Amino acid sequence: MARFFDTHRAMLEDAVQAARERGYWSAFSEIPSGKIYGETARPEADAAFEAMLDKPFDLDQPSSGARVGKEVSPFGRALGITYPKGEVDALVAAARDAARSWAAASIEDRVGVALEIVSRLNKQSFLMAHAVMHTSGQGYMMAFQAGGPHAQDRALEAIAYAYDEMTRIPASARWEKPQGKNPPLVLDKAYRIIPRGIGLVIGCATFPTWNSYPGLFASLVTGNAVIVKPHPRAILPLAITVRIGREVLREAGFDPNVLLLAADEPEAPITKELALHPAIDIIDFTGSPAFGRWLREHARGKAVYTEEAGVNSVVVDSTDNFKGLCQNLAFSLCLYSGQMCTAPQNIYVPAEGVATDEGRKSFDEVASGIAQAIDSLLSDPQRAQAVLGAVQSEDTLRRIEAARRLGRVVRDSGPLPHAEGRTATPLLVAVDAADEAAYLEERFGPIAFLIRTRDTAEGIERATRSAKEKGAITGALYSTDEAVIEKAAEAFAAAGVPLSVNLTGGIYVNQSAAFSDYHVTGANPAGTASFTDAAFVANRFRVATVRRPLAA
């Protein structure tokens, strides 16, 4: 076991350092190249994925033998893969048994196991790309990056934070209290990390690994057993994860039931039963605000970390690069068909237009500038599908249909010609600031509103108020005026929204980089926690002390 820790010690130390400095750092290459991952990695993964289809997924864990699995790729085909049916009491009992020796393991043993799991996941990044692509609908490149190395970086970040917090607690201390002329009072104290118990990780369908790994690995390394409950439409990525995790646990001499998969089907969900089980102590959830609210209200006495959703805003005040602004926003709106919790929805533009390097642009010119940039980005069908991916859920198409009636359509949504699966290009709808019913609701998918405001101040005020009331995970501002930027920075911070300013190049408001960006602040209704800070890890374990007078 020490072997795993030693193998990855340098990476861990770099990760701890990176998390403190929060500059750019990444442990895992995002380039899907044979030079990096091995020339055979990709073809082997292609074959491995094909071999998984239409078969029972091989996962050795407690099960009655019943199987579930109704995943259908948003690109078309039913996966036909089945998994052991998640049986709540049996899974909890197995986790509880396994948790004992896991809790007693050293910090280094647990961290070593977790780092080895992440490293093996990295080697399977091409397989993960298929698994994520054909459950979430992400394009292949994005599925590789977000489902593979970027998710692994987030996992490593959570491990680094947890390791750092745990190791800041000394294993022992000598307490020696002076007593004037008398000999001092002396106690020897030993401190043990004690985990909370069992963590439940509830995955989502759009980023099954990226959003689940931080909670999964934070709970794991702090000594908790973990039950992973994937979204019923995106089981495969987490099934692969759990299988690799169990393999490493077993090799390290632990009961593999420290990590368990709880699969279900949309028609017979088990999430609530699991969440309310008294043996579950920690819950990490990514998904809808409705279920998030239910969890926060019902899972009392448990540590609950949620990543829900919100209404993300862009405020356009002025720019010295109008073309860059339009291209940048166009890409943000198109990327994965707006199915990112970080994608912008509401673009506030002053009624009188904005100052740009191309002269003053009216509200309508800003709208059509963005629309044209979208058309241009999607003009090449192959690139268009690579960027848009496919639409994960039928519901999104219904939301697009409804959104068309909410204002003046600036750019209509439609299926991508000659594309695979369910596709939809961005819908842009122009509304007035007063039409709050149209734009203040989260409308998940490729739906955006151009909102006509009196002025920039109203845009900032509305964007930040909506963040406080509805939640927001990202915000963006375009302005050439430092006073406006400072005012917006304060207002967005007060609303708990990370703000991106003047993005016109190759960085997009949707992107959140491990070790640098705190994803979700926890300071507005979009979620109760952030990836990844001390608050995300420190409450997953406790400290128990044994003290005794110094042995004579």
Next chain:
Amino acid sequence: MARFFDTHRAMLEDAVQAARERGYWSAFSEIPSGKIYGETARPEADAAFEAMLDKPFDLDQPSSGARVGKEVSPFGRALGITYPKGEVDALVAAARDAARSWAAASIEDRVGVALEIVSRLNKQSFLMAHAVMHTSGQGYMMAFQAGGPHAQDRALEAIAYAYDEMTRIPASARWEKPQGKNPPLVLDKAYRIIPRGIGLVIGCATFPTWNSYPGLFASLVTGNAVIVKPHPRAILPLAITVRIGREVLREAGFDPNVLLLAADEPEAPITKELALHPAIDIIDFTGSPAFGRWLREHARGKAVYTEEAGVNSVVVDSTDNFKGLCQNLAFSLCLYSGQMCTAPQNIYVPAEGVATDEGRKSFDEVASGIAQAIDSLLSDPQRAQAVLGAVQSEDTLRRIEAARRLGRVVRDSGPLPHAEGRTATPLLVAVDAADEAAYLEERFGPIAFLIRTRDTAEGIERATRSAKEKGAITGALYSTDEAVIEKAAEAFAAAGVPLSVNLTGGIYVNQSAAFSDYHVTGANPAGTASFTDAAFVANRFRVATVRRPLAA
């Protein structure tokens, strides 16, 4: 403002270091000596306390002019002090207004203010001794120490942890992502600490300062405004605290409403209304499990830190110092008449007795050994009252009366002869392990059970099971057998109980030292949080990021 930070910087750095090493360290002397505190400090404090009695307490904060205050010293006299009546909406509005500039202040400015408050509190330790003594019923010496320097150390510990966590987040970072042959992508990022909003601190009647300061100062330095809601029977210590805090805030140029007192009377409590107010984001509570449960169930979406209560156990297996064992436990049972959340209640002794340096002692001999040690400790009436103090609440006398009927009385409780106020010496009741209804309930006050078990293993099993089910804040073991000690250490840790082993000298199980002992683990029903660890502070603030491409 920087002045305050600079003045106390060395103390802060020592505190941060001490919290990491967790050996003995204290910033404030526990010796009530004129040499340390100034020869005039005590007589001035005596006079200042006398001058406060039967008068309105001078506190300049928003108020309708209505006043409350029905404190009666457990040593006899009504204090006759009145305070501005806590009016929930007005207090919350004032806190909210004040919070804005407080949130925008630098970490150093806020920490400097907090350190100055603690330092000024230290200078008022003799006055605080009177205030704590005549509300809690603690003896003067204990009131000085626990209400003064020990509470101030706990405050400093919370400040140190919060400072450490906040300063680990860099103020800024340059994020520079290589792009192969192309120039790197570069973002400048700025990180701001954003507080949750308003913290509510709900004090208790027994340790009005010691138990309130960690939450108060942790919320304060992380940028939250704080409303202090004292127990209606112990307002004065926190009123003095708030007055000093407001004085420092004003001097530093902040709105003093960053810190407010919310006083009420037992007949018209305002705690629930305050706790449920939507503007309250953080709650720190010390008090009964019943109210703790209510808070945990109703104060949803708020960060809730509780220190409730539990059933603390001692397991006697064997000892090489029987006399020391008896004396040590006698003191623990007598100290402040068992009104400490850390006081032992249940003493498990094997039916066949225990091996000691004085030969085998039967169950009854252990019982009478402890009883005699209590009698001996209390034989001098003056010392007796100094140790016992007075009984804070009438309810405690009723609990003693009821407990007499629960088993065989080994040592009866009674008032201390020639004492001031309400007094009661420890009641010792012998029961069988099967009599769970007698001893598994928390019976707050000078009430202890000697529980006859089959053997030591049963004692450990019952003590740790009761901790898991009912909560426990401390545990103690006496054993000369390292295997028994190791087994107990594991079992108590798994039950979330700090364990003291073989205390026979001048350290008692009730004592919890700042910077070394984690008070309450948060890992059993006795409370949701610990004084003081990263989990206690890290969730009181968030981080908001502003990122923008590197200025050209």
